[in-house]
Amino acid sequence: MNKKFMKKNEANKFELLKKLLYSKQGLGIQEIITDSQESKSTIYRYIKQLNEDLSLLFTKTPIQIQQKNTTFYVVLPDLLNIAFVLDKVRLSYIYISSEILIFAAAANKNHASLESLAQSINLSPSYTYKSLNTINQQLSYFRVKIAFGDFSRKSNVYGAEADIRFFLFYMYWNTNKGIVWPFNKSPDYFKQLPLPINTILAPSQHTRLRYHQNITYWRSLYLQEKISITEEFLSYLIILETENPTTFTIDFNNTLTLEELKNEQVYFGFLSRFFISDIDTKKTKQKTAQRLINSQLALTKSCTDLLELIQVKYDLVMNSEEYLLYYYNLMIALLYVHYINVDYHSTLENEDRLTFLDNDGQNFSKIEKEIDNLIVQFSITDSFLKKITNKGLVTYMTNLLYCIIDSARNIEPLYIFCQYSKNFYIGDKIKKYLLTTLGTRVIHFTSDIQQANLVISDSYEGDISNQDFFFFDDPFNSATWEALSLFVSTRIQTGYF
Structure with a gap:
């Protein structure tokens, strides 16, 4: 979604910068022209503009695109991490787009009309209308939209709260990536609150969990928005939380009932486990997987059957501990596909497809097609799992199954x-x-x-x-x-x- 929120010129410059940073030997001008399908003058204009942007963004540790003959390259100082450079440039390009400006205005206040929203950010109604259509096209993948007319709401972001929460968890991280704290309206003390899940994380994961925490606390406490999930879905989430429960670190006594608080905590725990890897330890994952198996709930049987299917078909080798870890991962994915059922695949900056790994020696297209067909056919014949035919969800499941197969395969020496x-x-x-x-x-x-x-x-x-x-x-x-x-x-x- 972050590239969708960039202007075309900035998106093209960002792609060029990425390729230059990834290239060890630099890129020749003709190679850049061939790859981008842009003219020579356009490429030189992009490079000039990129150098101007880099000068403004990195004043303490300057970096520039350099040229030697017809080859362009970037040399990063040791203390300037490539991830920081890319995330900071990406964010600067997103923040100058009208789409992100419109979304921020819509999320922060309930404007009476499109004209009122446009006036608040100094854009013309016609331009705002056009941009709003672009935004809503992206939001529709999450069953969310920007709309007007419901004065009982505190913002112009419409949708079921569980869907809005899923979207915000996804969008805020993929836009900001921890480079800034984007919650200017939230109380400062939100940043310092203890995390609600006991976990050891990388710095970026720690920040992402704080994003999730801030979104949840703000929407629950200040906007009085409450999620609603089915009893069936809840039964799985309670088991998922048993070994390492989510406990909010702020007082909700005057805001949520005990039942509402439980729903909020287990949903927070699930989304955080879905978006952030390794919140649970290896041992916790194994215990949780065993609890799910012992529960004999309907979707746990689907998970068992699917795992056994690929074990037999691909002659996989798993000991009992490995089996439980694969089961845990597969169960998280099936809960997402079956109950949340949001296909955000087309909003990703880089599309996740095995096909893109194709080269002269490997036919990943064939592998992808084979596993695609396996997951579709399984969902059709399984007695409980919803039929999975949506392209993005099929791809999501295929990528996960491929990782399991590739990790557990019985390899001929x-x-x-x-x-x-x-x-x-x-x-x-x-x-x-x-x-x-x-x-x-x-x-x-x-x-x-x-x-x-x-x-x-x-x-x-x-x-x-x-x-x-x-x-x-x-x-x-x-x-x-x-x-x-x-x-x-x-x-x-x-x-x-």
Whole structure:
């Protein structure tokens, strides 16, 4: 959604900056033109504007796009983290868009009309109307909209509170990414309150949980908005919370009943576990998974059946502890798909598709299609799970199942014959490198070339297919080692599916 809230010019500049920062050797002007389909003059204009933007944003530690001949590159100082640079530039581009200005105005006050909202932010009604259509198109994926006429509300953001909460948890983080504290109307002490879940998190995750906490406290205490969830959904969330419960760190006695407070806490806990990885420890996840299995609730059987289906189909190897961890992750996903059922896939900055991993050696499109079909057919035949046909939700489930399959697959060892003719010791170095990188579970070396699935050599070893042969010619070039690792890992991946 963050790119949807950028103007086209800023979105194009941001994409160019990302590519330059990701590129180790820089990018040639012709490569940039070919990739972006923009003219040479437009690219030079983008670079000039980017350098102006970077000068304004990073005054203490200046950075610039530099040029050597026809190649452009960026050198970051050691203390200037690439994630901070990208998130800060992204945020600055989002904040100058009219869409984010309109949304902020609509979320902070209940304006009587579109004209009133437009006047409050000094935009023309016609321009506001056009931008509002763009915003509502994005909000519709979350079953939320900006509208007017209901004077009982305290803002112009309409929808079921559970859906609004889901959207705000998603939007505030993906827009701000912890670079700023975006809740100017909230009391300052909200920032200092203890977190409501016992957890050890990375700094970014800690900040994200504080975002969730602020949104919940503000909407519950100040806007008097309360979520409503079904008893059926609630029964799962209570189990999910048993081992590591959510306990709000502020007094709601005069605002929420005990039942309403319970609903708020368990829903907060679920959304936070959905959006933030590893809130629960490994041990807590395993205990929670076992509790869910023991409950024999309808969706837990669907989860068991789906996990067993991929175990059999893909010959997966899981011990009891691993099984419970996979079960926990899959159950979180099924609860989201079945009860929340919000497809926000098209609002992502980068679309999450296995297909995009395709290269000459790997056909991820085939893998994606296979798992897509598996999840659709399972949802059709399962006695409880809602039919999953929505493209974004299918993709979400496919990506998760692929991760489980890839982690638990029973891999056939790859037998490698390796020889290097220029000296007697590089061959051992190659073997050590691959075993360290890919592990002994996958890689086996053989001295019999006839038994090998793959040959690594700097010499002609007979009529061996190029798919099974890596020409290792220059051990003192880092690119050779990178290419070797990619070649072998690609071969392992391709051989499995």
